[in-house]
Amino acid sequence: METERQSRQPRAAWPFDLRVFAAVAGLWALCLAIRAFVHVGDFEVVDPIETIFAGMRFNGNAARVVLIVEAGIFAAMAIGVFARRRWGLLLALCYMVQVVMSHLAFAIAYLPIRSEWVNVRVVASEGPMMVLITLYLWIRACDLIFDSLPIPTDARARQSSDANHRAAVRADSGAGDVAAMAD
Helix, strand or coil, X not given: CHHHHHHHCCCCCXXXXXXXXXXXXXXXXHHHHHHHHCCCCCCCCCCCCEEEECCEEXXXXXXXXXXXXXXXXXXXXXXXXXXXXXXHXXXXXXXXXXXXXXXXXXXXXXXXXXXXXXXXHHHHHHXXXXXXXXXXXXXXXXXXXXXXXXXXXXXXXXXXXXXXXXXXXXXXXXXXXXXXXXX
């Protein structure tokens, strides 16, 4: 019953560039999964795979697990946006905020270590681009996430009855001062 009513409501038009974002997110998920599973060469001493998540550096098998989790997140983002679901946009926004905060945390944590200055410089140079991507998503997704929520009919009736009640109270001369103070 609920799905019939929802299907009759007009759906908000999703911009084409969000679908492009979803396609790029899907491709990035594929790249991360390939990077996690494909071993490049035989290394006995050091496992060359390394990743940063939530401001922490992961190496070896821990990095592979983190890459698989990130690939799953990007795949979920892509599926959610392609399916025109709000949760896909919310997931993308939350993840991008996490990326911005992760870059900031990494730069702050590793700045005192002289041998990490090159990595800090790289992360710091990526920071503004991550902020721009996050702002872009916020601007494009804000209307789709928050404005398309239908207002229940009882809430509309309550709003109009509150306005009528205030007008009636103001019209009453004895309670006019109390009503003015309540507003």
